[in-house]
Amino acid sequence: QSSLTVYGVADAGLVLEHGGDSGAVQKIGSGVASSSRLGFKGREDLGGGTALTFVLENGYSIDTGATKQNGALFGRQALLCVSGEAGSFSIGRQYTPFYKALNNVADPFATGMAGNTQNIFDGTTRIDNTVEYITPRVAGFAADVQYGFGETAGDSSKSRSIGASGSYEQGALTVVLAHQQRDNPAGTAHSHNTMLAARYRFGAITGHTALARNRDLLGIESRDALLGMTAQFSATDKLLFSLIDHHDKSAAQQHARQAAIGYSHALSRRTDLYAAYGHIRNSNGALFRVGTAADSGSGTTGVNLGVRHVF
Amino acid sequence: QSSLTVYGVADAGLVLEHGGDSGAVQKIGSGVASSSRLGFKGREDLGGGTALTFVLENGYSIDTGATKQNGALFGRQALLCVSGEAGSFSIGRQYTPFYKALNNVADPFATGMAGNTQNIFDGTTRIDNTVEYITPRVAGFAADVQYGFGETAGDSSKSRSIGASGSYEQGALTVVLAHQQRDNPAGTAHSHNTMLAARYRFGAITGHTALARNRDLLGIESRDALLGMTAQFSATDKLLFSLIDHHDKSAAQQHARQAAIGYSHALSRRTDLYAAYGHIRNSNGALFRVGTAADSGSGTTGVNLGVRHVF
Amino acid sequence: QSSLTVYGVADAGLVLEHGGDSGAVQKIGSGVASSSRLGFKGREDLGGGTALTFVLENGYSIDTGATKQNGALFGRQALLCVSGEAGSFSIGRQYTPFYKALNNVADPFATGMAGNTQNIFDGTTRIDNTVEYITPRVAGFAADVQYGFGETAGDSSKSRSIGASGSYEQGALTVVLAHQQRDNPAGTAHSHNTMLAARYRFGAITGHTALARNRDLLGIESRDALLGMTAQFSATDKLLFSLIDHHDKSAAQQHARQAAIGYSHALSRRTDLYAAYGHIRNSNGALFRVGTAADSGSGTTGVNLGVRHVF
Numbered sequence: 001q002s003s004l005t006v007y008g009v010a011d012a013g014l015v016l017e018h019g020g021d022s023g024a025v026q027k028i029g030s031g032v033a034s035s036s037r038l039g040f041k042g043r044e045d046l047g048g049g050t051a052l053t054f055v056l057e058n059g060y061s062i063d064t065g066a067t068k069q070n071g072a073l074f075g076r077q078a079l080l081c082v083s084g085e086a087g088s089f090s091i092g093r094q095y096t097p098f099y100k101a102l103n104n105v106a107d108p109f110a111t112g113m114a115g116n117t118q119n120i121f122d123g124t125t126r127i128d129n130t131v132e133y134i135t136p137r138v139a140g141f142a143a144d145v146q147y148g149f150g151e152t153a154g155d156s157s158k159s160r161s162i163g164a165s166g167s168y169e170q171g172a173l174t175v176v177l178a179h180q181q182r183d184n185p186a187g188t189a190h191s192h193n194t195m196l197a198a199r200y201r202f203g204a205i206t207g208h209t210a211l212a213r214n215r216d217l218l219g220i221e222s223r224d225a226l227l228g229m230t231a232q233f234s235a236t237d238k239l240l241f242s243l244i245d246h247h248d249k250s251a252a253q254q255h256a257r258q259a260a261i262g263y264s265h266a267l268s269r270r271t272d273l274y275a276a277y278g279h280i281r282n283s284n285g286a287l288f289r290v291g292t293a294a295d296s297g298s299g300t301t302g303v304n305l306g307v308r309h310v311f
Numbered sequence: 312q313s314s315l316t317v318y319g320v321a322d323a324g325l326v327l328e329h330g331g332d333s334g335a336v337q338k339i340g341s342g343v344a345s346s347s348r349l350g351f352k353g354r355e356d357l358g359g360g361t362a363l364t365f366v367l368e369n370g371y372s373i374d375t376g377a378t379k380q381n382g383a384l385f386g387r388q389a390l391l392c393v394s395g396e397a398g399s400f401s402i403g404r405q406y407t408p409f410y411k412a413l414n415n416v417a418d419p420f421a422t423g424m425a426g427n428t429q430n431i432f433d434g435t436t437r438i439d440n441t442v443e444y445i446t447p448r449v450a451g452f453a454a455d456v457q458y459g460f461g462e463t464a465g466d467s468s469k470s471r472s473i474g475a476s477g478s479y480e481q482g483a484l485t486v487v488l489a490h491q492q493r494d495n496p497a498g499t500a501h502s503h504n505t506m507l508a509a510r511y512r513f514g515a516i517t518g519h520t521a522l523a524r525n526r527d528l529l530g531i532e533s534r535d536a537l538l539g540m541t542a543q544f545s546a547t548d549k550l551l552f553s554l555i556d557h558h559d560k561s562a563a564q565q566h567a568r569q570a571a572i573g574y575s576h577a578l579s580r581r582t583d584l585y586a587a588y589g590h591i592r593n594s595n596g597a598l599f600r601v602g603t604a605a606d607s608g609s610g611t612t613g614v615n616l617g618v619r620h621v622f
Numbered sequence: 623q624s625s626l627t628v629y630g631v632a633d634a635g636l637v638l639e640h641g642g643d644s645g646a647v648q649k650i651g652s653g654v655a656s657s658s659r660l661g662f663k664g665r666e667d668l669g670g671g672t673a674l675t676f677v678l679e680n681g682y683s684i685d686t687g688a689t690k691q692n693g694a695l696f697g698r699q700a701l702l703c704v705s706g707e708a709g710s711f712s713i714g715r716q717y718t719p720f721y722k723a724l725n726n727v728a729d730p731f732a733t734g735m736a737g738n739t740q741n742i743f744d745g746t747t748r749i750d751n752t753v754e755y756i757t758p759r760v761a762g763f764a765a766d767v768q769y770g771f772g773e774t775a776g777d778s779s780k781s782r783s784i785g786a787s788g789s790y791e792q793g794a795l796t797v798v799l800a801h802q803q804r805d806n807p808a809g810t811a812h813s814h815n816t817m818l819a820a821r822y823r824f825g826a827i828t829g830h831t832a833l834a835r836n837r838d839l840l841g842i843e844s845r846d847a848l849l850g851m852t853a854q855f856s857a858t859d860k861l862l863f864s865l866i867d868h869h870d871k872s873a874a875q876q877h878a879r880q881a882a883i884g885y886s887h888a889l890s891r892r893t894d895l896y897a898a899y900g901h902i903r904n905s906n907g908a909l910f911r912v913g914t915a916a917d918s919g920s921g922t923t924g925v926n927l928g929v930r931h932v933f
Contacts, residue, residue, distance in 0.1 A: 004628055006315055006317065006351065008351075012390075012391045012402040023465025023466070024464065025462060028441070028462075030403075038351060038367060046889050046890055054931060056682065058384065060367065062367075062385075062390065062402075063439055064404050064439040064440070065384060065387070065389035065404045066386075071688075072686060072688045073687060078683070079634075080633075080634045080684060080931060091650060092650070092652075092684045092687075128686040128687075129650040131650070149648055149650055151647060151650075153646065153647040154647070156647075307363070311353045311365070317628070317662065323702045334775045334776025336776070337771055337773070338773045339751040339753070339773075371678065371695055371696055372700070373715070374700070374751045375715050376696035376700035376750075377693075378694075579668055609775055618704070620702060622626055622676070
């Protein structure tokens with residue numbers, strides 16, 4: 001059997017940004033809580049518990065109709081996957097294990113709204129030319145390894161990327177350790193990010209925490225820490241909150257702190273209204289900005305008010 | 312409940328253009344009678360008479376496969392809309408109220424074929440970053456207001472656009488007054504267009520008329536007038552006709568007149584064959600050209616022959 | 623009645639290339655056996671045996687999500703077609719009759735994998751702005767003529783293209799004679815390609831042969847010859863093999879020979895695993911490279927290993 005599904009997100013809202021270099025700005029934001037997308041996915045049962053799936057996912061801006069991800073048609077995800085009892089093996093343009101840990105476990109905002117963890121946290125979201133293997137979950141443990149080909153003739157280490165994560169889930173607890181590194185095009189240096197993230201559900205309250213260590217291509221080191229909370233007040237209402245601290249270990253000491261609060265009210269299973277406020281205090285000339293799921297922002301304060309529809 | 316629909320138009324034909332600077336040309340036209348498009352739209356009933364809808368509509372050229380609208384994937388329309396008894400509120404990249412009046416009421420050719428009113432009439436078709444509110448129709452009256460954010464930090468008037476229309480429908484008569492203005496990126500000047508358009512159905516004959524006053528960013532004023540007719544001969548056959556007069560109020564007096572005739576023969580509810588002829592007489596070096604629904608033309612005479620399929 | 627179908631191919635694999643100027647390279651290939659694509663097609667029955675169909679087909683890279691065909695959204699195919707007892711007439715961006723003969727009859731690899739005939743054979747795959755007429759098949763014979771408008775004002779011969787083929791099918795035998803020519807933008811010269819191709823099915827073995835004569839815009843002539851075989855071992859397993867000889871008739875004598883072998887194992891009706899090896903021996907500085915269905919390669923040896931899913 002084979003199937004094809006067309007799916008997506010249409011998310012639009014008002015975004016107010018203050019504290020930027022050129023003054024305040026009011027925008028129509030596209031993909032504020034979740035990036036707007038249109039995808040095509042399919043699944044074929046190959047027998048013996050094995051299935052083939054594919055995902056082709058476009059990112060677009062609902063305010064202009066333009067394609068995101070530098071114009072790549074399926075710039076969000078493009079992959080072919082064979083999965084079965086032995087795990088899943090996939091190939092294409094894919095999320096990094098590091099990003100999945102950040103989005104799924106660490107961030108109460110799921111990298112959306114003014115509270116987007118990626119306003120501060122370093123790391124790459126997607127990598128081209130990847131192969132990835134995810135183990136089945138055994139006794140709560142699972143692992144995810146990903147290799148991104150550099151595709152440079154004569155030297156396979158140039159532009160290469162490597163990612164991996166190990167996770168443990170037991171009842172209310174999820175813990176994940178994720179790592180990612182990328183070689184530069186010359187093959188002379190690589191950046192890396194390592195994060196330990198955890199999430200625990202105390203009834204209606206979910207606590208989130210993450211600690212990441214980063215080193216960029218110039219060897220500059222930094223540390224990011226997050227403490228967050230999701231409070232599900234009712235079947236339809238949810239409060240999100242997070243505090244993030246960025247510590248720059250270089251002589252410049254360009255530290256930053258972000259505090260953010262968000263609220264989501266579900267109108268249906270597929271549609272919610274949301275509001276959020278985020279503020280960043282930059283130290284010593286640090287240039288962190290409050291963005292949204294889909295867009296980096298221009299200000300140190302961001303206010304969001306919008307509607308998200310999942311189809 | 313939720314639904315997703317894939318829809319569109321595939322329109323292709325022969326386009327002959329004469330009277331251009333470089334001589335005559337024969338082309339395959341894409342989107343001659345109606346611009347070729349592929350759209351994804353959905354609707355979710357939110358209860359209490361309220362519904363959420365979204366539209367993502369791509370414009371493409373069937374002769375080359377290329378994306379229209381400067382490459383924007385959903386450059387025709389990209390919007391999220393909440394509608395109910397109190398009217399509809401939408402957000403995204405949307406048609407201007409001015410364009411909707413031109414297309415739906417004024418132009419017998421519905422801005423298509425060689426008779427496209429936009430060959431002569433000024434005005435913007437779509438605006439990015441808009442919010443729009445349309446009232447319910449009460450006692451025949453309805454209003455439509457639209458605001459396009461300029462999204463310029465520090466000065467919200469830069470690149471801003473404002474549009475509005477009021478309409479009256481009673482039996483065979485439709486009258487609409489539409490206005491549109493846009494500020495330039497520096498926020499130092501704005502253009503505007505105001506149009507009164509009417510349509511009246513006399514049995515199988517529909518009469519159309521429109522009068523527009525325009526002022527561009529340099530302050531140059533002009534006036535456009537249209538007189539048109541749609542004659543539905545039978546269930547499948549329709550004749551279209553229009554005369555347009557452009558009066559340039561500047562010292563250059565670059566006036567123009569267009570006459571156009573078109574014919575459509577329906578092969579089915581979804582498919583028709585069409586033919587059209589349009590001619591423009593430019594005065595004092597005016598540079599108006601006969602185009603089609605999707606393309607501006609190169610000549611002062613245009614001939615179309617094609618097929619349009621709506622899916 | 624009317625219908626819309628979303629269809630496509632997701633094909634990804636490992637591609638190893640050796641013998642290129644910059645050394646060996648390992649890549650994730652997208653569209654190795656068949657180019658990855660996503661299409662929308664529809665059909666409307668117009669009565670009397672006549673039907674209208676349209677095809678809008680995108681080509682994408684599964685390794686990056688990017689659009690192929692220089693960014694054209696429907697760069698693989700975009701066409702509207704009316705077909706009936708008298709044949710089919712279509713308009714849009716279409717395959718050349720020459721390419722269809724190469725892909726469907728001559729090449730056991732169907733222009734895919736390391737054995738892609740187009741690594742060596744000259745000719746254009748698709749043409750913009752075309753009208754095409756294909757006759758019904760009568761007593762085994764059919765013809766296909768295509769005209770591509772140059773769309774240059776003042777001189778319709780500039781950038782014009784003309785293609786045609788005649789074919790004969792009887793039982794196990796298919797023979798096709800195809801021709802193609804293109805005028806340059808200045809209208810001062812034209813290239814042309816003429817090919818005779820044949821395919822014969824001896825039970826589980828199919829033999830392929832083709833001979834082409836080419837002249838480029840500079841008047842340089844060459845000849846390409848192919849001998850190939852498809853061996854269907856079982857319902858799921860197939861071996862492909864071809865030898866190609868390129869003879870350069872210019873003084874430079876830049877000849878080339880390609881040998882390629884491929885294997886396909888079907889996992890289901892829609893999915894197969896494939897492997898292929900191709901090698902080119904260039905003479906006197908010829909620069910032919912081993913590519914895949916979707917990409918030209920960098921080496922004179924290519925190895926493929928991948929999975930293809932048709933949906």
